[in-house]
Amino acid sequence: MSTAIETSSDGVDFGPIRRVAAIARTDGDRIALRYLDSTCTYRELLTRAQDLVGYLDAHGVRPGDRVPYLGGNSVAFFVAYLATAWLGAIFVPVNPRLTAAELGYILADCAPRAAVTEPQRREVAAEVAPALDCALVDAADGRLLSPRVRGVPVPDAVPRAAADAAMLAYTSGTTGRPKGVLLSHGNYAWNCANLDAVVPTAATDCTLVVAPLFHTAPFGCFVLRTLLCGGTTVVSRAFDPERMLEDLVAHQVTTVFAVPAMMQSITRSPRFATADLSRLRVAVIAGASASAELIERFLERDVDLRNGYGLTETLFLTCDPAGQTSVSPGSVGMPLPHTEVRVVDIRSGLPLTVPGATGEVCVRGPNVCAGYWRYPHSAAPAVDADGWFHTGDVGYLDGGGRLFLVDRLKDMIIVGGDNVYSAEVEQALAGFPGLIEIAVVGVPDPMAGEGVAAVVVCADEMTPELAELRRFGVRRLAEYKLPTRILGLPALPRNAMGKIDKTQLRAALRPERPQVRESGNSPATAPDPAGVTARPIRADLSGPPPEVARSRVTAAVAAQVADIVGVRVGSVPPEVSLRDIGLGSLGAVELSRRINAEFGTRLPATAVFDAPTLLALARTVWAQVTAVNPTAPNHLDAVAPRIESTTGSPIPAYIESATNDDLFALLDRHLEDRRHPF
Numbered sequence: 001m002s003t004a005i006e007t008s009s010d011g012v013d014f015g016p017i018r019r020v021a022a023i024a025r026t027d028g029d030r031i032a033l034r035y036l037d038s039t040c041t042y043r044e045l046l047t048r049a050q051d052l053v054g055y056l057d058a059h060g061v062r063p064g065d066r067v068p069y070l071g072g073n074s075v076a077f078f079v080a081y082l083a084t085a086w087l088g089a090i091f092v093p094v095n096p097r098l099t100a101a102e103l104g105y106i107l108a109d110c111a112p113r114a115a116v117t118e119p120q121r122r123e124v125a126a127e128v129a130p131a132l133d134c135a136l137v138d139a140a141d142g143r144l145l146s147p148r149v150r151g152v153p154v155p156d157a158v159p160r161a162a163a164d165a166a167m168l169a170y171t172s173g174t175t176g177r178p179k180g181v182l183l184s185h186g187n188y189a190w191n192c193a194n195l196d197a198v199v200p201t202a203a204t205d206c207t208l209v210v211a212p213l214f215h216t217a218p219f220g221c222f223v224l225r226t227l228l229c230g231g232t233t234v235v236s237r238a239f240d241p242e243r244m245l246e247d248l249v250a251h252q253v254t255t256v257f258a259v260p261a262m263m264q265s266i267t268r269s270p271r272f273a274t275a276d277l278s279r280l281r282v283a284v285i286a287g288a289s290a291s292a293e294l295i296e297r298f299l300e301r302d303v304d305l306r307n308g309y310g311l312t313e314t315l316f317l318t319c320d321p322a323g324q325t326s327v328s329p330g331s332v333g334m335p336l337p338h339t340e341v342r343v344v345d346i347r348s349g350l351p352l353t354v355p356g357a358t359g360e361v362c363v364r365g366p367n368v369c370a371g372y373w374r375y376p377h378s379a380a381p382a383v384d385a386d387g388w389f390h391t392g393d394v395g396y397l398d399g400g401g402r403l404f405l406v407d408r409l410k411d412m413i414i415v416g417g418d419n420v421y422s423a424e425v426e427q428a429l430a431g432f433p434g435l436i437e438i439a440v441v442g443v444p445d446p447m448a449g450e451g452v453a454a455v456v457v458c459a460d461e462m463t464p465e466l467a468e469l470r471r472f473g474v475r476r477l478a479e480y481k482l483p484t485r486i487l488g489l490p491a492l493p494r495n496a497m498g499k500i501d502k503t504q505l506r507a508a509l510r511p512e513r514p515q516v517r518e519s520g521n522s523p524a525t526a527p528d529p530a531g532v533t534a535r536p537i538r539a540d541l542s543g544p545p546p547e548v549a550r551s552r553v554t555a556a557v558a559a560q561v562a563d564i565v566g567v568r569v570g571s572v573p574p575e576v577s578l579r580d581i582g583l584g585s586l587g588a589v590e591l592s593r594r595i596n597a598e599f600g601t602r603l604p605a606t607a608v609f610d611a612p613t614l615l616a617l618a619r620t621v622w623a624q625v626t627a628v629n630p631t632a633p634n635h636l637d638a639v640a641p642r643i644e645s646t647t648g649s650p651i652p653a654y655i656e657s658a659t660n661d662d663l664f665a666l667l668d669r670h671l672e673d674r675r676h677p678f
Contacts, residue, residue, distance in 0.1 A: 014184075014186055015159060016227070016228060017157040021157070029041050030232075031232045032233065033234075033235055034235065035140065035237075038140060040075050040142060042230070044141075045078060048143055048144065049142075051143070051144040052144050053083045054148060054154050055114075055144060055149060056089070056116075058152060059113070059133040061089050062088070063087065063089060066110040066112040067092060067113065067115060068107065068116070069091065069092065069115070069117075070096065070125055071139060072096045072139070072238070073209060073213050074118065074139035074235065074237065075142035076116070085157075085160070092168045093167070093169065095170075095212070096214070099475065101128075102178070102476075103125075103128050104128035104129070105177070105178060106170050107128060109180060109374070110168055114133040115133070116134070116137055118136075119139075134146075160185045161186075162185060162366075163184055164186075165183070166188055167216075168183075169312050171313075179372055179373075180373030181372060182373055187366070187367050188224060190338055190366040191220050191315040191316055191367045192220075192224065192225050193337075194336035194338050195220075196225065198320075199222075201225040201226055201255065204254075205232075206234060207226045207234070207253065207254070207256060207257075208236065208244070208255075208256040209235050210257075210262055211257060211258060211262070215312075215417070216310075217257065221308070223257075239585070239586075241265035241266045244266055245269050249275050254282075255281060255284075256280070256284075259285060260288050260449070261288075261447060263283065263294060263298070263305065265586065265590070267294070267298075277302070280303050282303075282306060283306065286308040286309060287414055290305055290307055290329070292326070292330075304323065305325050306320040306333065307319070307320050307325055308333055312369075314368050317335065318334055318339075318341065321333075321334060330404060331398070331404050332403050332404065332405055334403070335403065338365055340364045341403060342362050342363075342397075343360065343361055344359050345360075346394070352396075358396045359395075360390055360393070361391045361395045362388040362390050362391065363391060369389075392408060393405050393408050393409070394407040394409060411442075414450050415445070415449070415451065416584065417449075420480065422502075423440075425440045425477065425481055428473055429454065429483075432473075434458050434460060434464070436457045436458060437457040437491075438454055439454075439505055440454050441502050441505050441509070443509050446566065447564060451484040451582065452482065452483045453484070453485035454485070455505050456487070456488055456489070457488070457491055457492055462488075463486065463488030467573070467580035470483065470581075479579065479584070480584060482582070484582030489508075492505070550618070553621055554618040556598060556599075557618045557621055558572050558614055560591055560598075561583065567581070576613060577613060578608065578613065579612065585605075588608040592605045592607065595621055599625050603624060
């Protein structure tokens with residue numbers, strides 16, 4: 001098998017193969033990837049990429065062809081990326097959580113010559129594109145599972161110029177249809193140069209991947225740079241706070257990219273305070289700025305937490321310099337060296353030069369995308385005549401040149417780091433029976449940063465239950481795009497131009513707005529975002545009969561679910577799927593943590609979805625409680641449900657005067673536990 005590397009016409013090969021092949025040749029036993037309990041050296045990685053090259057080449061893949069990757073974080077992702085680059089083709093990483101309909105649109109749009117898929121995604125690929133040649137690649141070690149083409153030499157790697165397309169990254173547009181962003185090898189090279197200037201990467205580094213690799217942020221932040229300099233990448237299949245903390249320590253990780261919610265989750269671990277993080281040199285976060293409290297938690301552990309900011313179309317634009325995050329909390333950092341950032345007046349488009357003046361953030365530089373698939377760069381609506389890319393984000397630069405983001409022009413909602421566009425959700429849910437109009441906006445979510453709220457107008461003025469709407473939408477949308485809140489209104493507010501006034505809708509979702517109809521059919525004040533009071537109530541389980549104790553366990557679990565999802569306790573139906581009321585993966589992690597803290601159990605986050613309804617989860621918790629103490633939970637001294645008072649009394653006064661029986665009688669009325677015995 002040949003690994004010869006030619007040079008492009010301008011003498012510089014911007015593709016990744018030349019560098020990876022050099023490392024494999026001179027230091028092939030160096031560990032490139034750690035995945036689960038296995039390792040993959042640079043020599044093994046290159047060999048597995050060559051095997052896939054042979055398959056793709058035999059199936060007609062040539063320079064410029066699109067090769068989608070259908071799978072999650074794994075060794076297979078890297079093998080597919082390298083094999084695609086080897087042939088000069090365009091890598092198309094696809095969100096593995098997309099439905100068949102969503103995947104079908106992307107495959108039809110990019111018109112691939114062949115695809116690479118993990119075995120578990122093979123069926124959905126065959127469903128939407130039965131004629132597509134799909135190479136099966138093992139997620140664990142990247143080995144080609146499809147038959148290799150014997151006797152045909154692997155072609156030499158195709159050299160790539162800076163302008164040659166490297167990746168087609170799909171991101172939903174404001175029209176609701178995914179749009180392919182063309183990122184060139186030069187874009188990634190300049191992105192690497194930008195980040196190396198403020199967050200250098202060396203061959204001795206070990207970086208951890210916890211965010212999905214189909215996003216350009218984790219791939220462009222540390223992963224690609226670590227691969228090209230000979231370092232080691234630890235690949236997590238999915239985010240789990242305890243596993244992340246374990247990996248940081250066990251593998252002596254030096255760099256990591258994550259979203260703030262992930263970093264916040266690991267601080268809640270009882271092991272965080274004593275975990276050996278001495279090798280963790282820097283953590284870059286994006287998707288939202290880190291809170292001052294989160295920054296301080298990591299400073300106490302001597303970890304440099306840096307805010308960064310970018311878009312799919314631009315890769316990274318800003319990052320905090322070393323030791324500067326705590327200087328200006330709320331900032332997303334300073335513009336990177338090879339990138340220009342300016343703020344322009346939203347109406348006139350003229351630059352705003354006064355520090356603190358708010359306008360649209362615009363950027364220019366060699367890291368900005370070459371354009372959109374099927375949409376030439378010169379005609380791209382986001383790029384003006386002078387080459388400035390209009391981000392659609394509203395912000396300002398302070399006197400020190402730090403960028404702050406305050407709003408978005410586009411109706412984009414960031415759910416746990418994933419972009420959700422309101423138009424896409426509105427289109428998918430528009431066919432719900434009895435729905436006249438729907439508007440989707442983002443609302444604060446304590447777990448995911450933002451949640452999706454649907455404001456609806458129905459023919460019979462009866463607002464559908466959230467679970468009904470989510471079950472309707474799950475056939476059309478990935479789960480993270482589904483609403484976690486629903487409000488019914490007689491009519492949607494509109495501005496003078498007849499457009500829906502989403503600013504007014506967001507205001508209607510705030511807790512101080514009265515008389516907004518929430519999920520269900522009874523008028524109510526708009527919900528408290530926390531959904532419950534913040535004061536814990538201690539409940540003694542030492543004396544009651546088993547049926548009462550079980551009822552109290554159910555009440556405590558329901559209260560925590562309500563708190564995390566952001567609804568009232570009575571809004572948690574006992575026999576409805578927790579997914580259907582908007583409990584996501586980060587929420588499941590937090591729920592299991594709280595339950596374990598209250599009951600002394602060892603409930604894993606996966607148990608929340610293994611026991612999908614409130615009653616099923618309560619049964620699981622009860623089983624663990626009695627397993628901890630088979631004689632009954634008479635030694636448990638604390639259960640901390642947080643509830644909303646419907647007594648009319650101030651919460652502190654009610655708590656001080658209420659007996660346990662009063663307290664749980666109230667919860668029992670909300671939950672109607674006794675109608676659904678264990």
